Amino acid sequence: AQSVSQHNHHVILSEAASLELGCNYSYGGTVNLFWYVQYPGQHLQLLLKYFSGDPLVKGIKGFEAEFIKSKFSFNLRKPSVQWSDTAEYFCAVNAEGGGADGLTFGKGTHLIIQP
Amino acid sequence: DTGVSQNPRHKITKRGQNVTFRCDPISEHNRLYWYRQTLGQGPEFLTYFQNEAQLEKSRLLSDRFSAERPKGSFSTLEIQRTEQGDSAMYLCASSLGYAVTDTQYFGPGTRLTVL
Numbered sequence: 474a475q476s477v478s479q480h481n482h483h484v485i486l487s488e489a490a491s492l493e494l495g496c497n498y499s500y501g502g503t504v505n506l507f508w509y510v511q512y513p514g515q516h517l518q519l520l521l522k523y524f525s526g527d528p529l530v531k532g533i534k535g536f537e538a539e540f541i542k543s544k545f546s547f548n549l550r551k552p553s554v555q556w557s558d559t560a561e562y563f564c565a566v567n568a569e570g571g572g573a574d575g576l577t578f579g580k581g582t583h584l585i586i587q588p
Numbered sequence: 589d590t591g592v593s594q595n596p597r598h599k600i601t602k603r604g605q606n607v608t609f610r611c612d613p614i615s616e617h618n619r620l621y622w623y624r625q626t627l628g629q630g631p632e633f634l635t636y637f638q639n640e641a642q643l644e645k646s647r648l649l650s651d652r653f654s655a656e657r658p659k660g661s662f663s664t665l666e667i668q669r670t671e672q673g674d675s676a677m678y679l680c681a682s683s684l685g686y687a688v689t690d691t692q693y694f695g696p697g698t699r700l701t702v703l
Contacts, residue, residue, distance in 0.1 A: 477630075505689050516591070517631070517679070517694040524689040563630050567688045574644055574688045575621060575633030 475500035475568045479579035486554055487587050494549040494582050496538075496564030503569035506547040507576065508538055511561045520562075523547065534558070559586045590614060592695035594680050600701045601670055608666045609698045613682030620663050621692060622655055623679040624648065631679055637663060638686065670702045 478497045486492060498504060508520040521532025528540040538549045547564060561583050565576040593612045601607050613620050619638050623631035634653070635645045639660040649655075652670075657663040667674055677699050681692040 509694075516696050517681075519691050519693075522689065522691070565630070569688070574619075575623070575636055575646065576631070576692065577633065578630030580628065581630050 475504070475566050475577050477564050477566050477577055477579035479562075479564055479582050481582050482580065483583045483585075485585045485587065488556055489553050492549070492551040492554045492558070492584070494562055494564075494584070496547045496549065496579060497545050498547065498564075498566045499545065500566065500568045505567045505569065506538075506540060507565040507567075508532065508536070508547075508549050509563045509565060509578075511563070512557075513560065517563070520549070554584075554586050556586045556588050558584060560584060592680055592682055592693055594678075594695040594698050596698060597696060598699050598701075600703065602703050603672060604669055606666065606668045607670060607700065608664055609678055609700075610662060610664050611680030611682075611695060612662045613680070614684075614693055617682035617684050617693075618660075618686060619683045619690070619692075620657055621681040621683075622663070622665055623681065625677040625679060625697070626675075634665075667700075670700075672702045675700055675702045 476499045480495045505524040507522045509517045510520050511517045523530045523540045531537045561581045563581045564579045595610045621636040622634040625631045637657040652668045655665045677697040679697045680695045683690040683692045
């Protein structure tokens with residue numbers, strides 16, 4: 474079965490700082506990868522996803538993520554964060570042919586942006 | 589708003605009681621997923637439906653849990669003989685197509701507290 478690790482549980486940054494949130498997965502086959510975000514008081518919503526093609530994917534609100542197969546990683550980046558990026562960020566994976574169509578989520582990273 | 593809706597939003601019950609939650613997906617979405625999220629963890633997949641057929645159940649879904657989607661529209665999740673360990677946020681998500689790469693849209697969740 475696949476698993477997802479998010480190593481940073483809490484991150485505090487100042488506005489305009491650059492952001493990188495780590496995500497590593499364990500599965501030897503083909504994977505589909507997702508980043509979801511939950512803003513305070515709101516539902517989980519999709520930031521971006523990768524399932525094939527260019528390993529550098531761009532999402533909403535200036536976020537991007539890079540799939541590095543050799544490192545089993547899918548890190549989330551943003552060059553300059555804003556106060557409104559304060560939220561919980563979840564990395565998720567689904568394994569193709571793994572017999573499971575549900576998503577496997579990491580524990581999440583709580584990001585706080587200080588004005 | 590035509591997003592995923594869940595009712596009730598909060599449920600407090602005593603140990604041993606049965607509870608039922610409802611999820612209304614986005615109209616015409618074929619797939620409907622149930623997840624459970626406990627404090628400090630990411631969502632954990634429980635089960636999903638493709639139209640009215642329940643196609644997959646996680647090992648987390650004990651015999652006390654049952655889910656239905658009788659007409660391929662709304663779904664219910666019932667927990668019988670609740671235990672304190674069932675206290676969690678129960679999330680519902682829906683997606684339009686039949687591929688695991690299709691975006692899952694999440695509802696606000698039902699928070700269950702078992703006393």
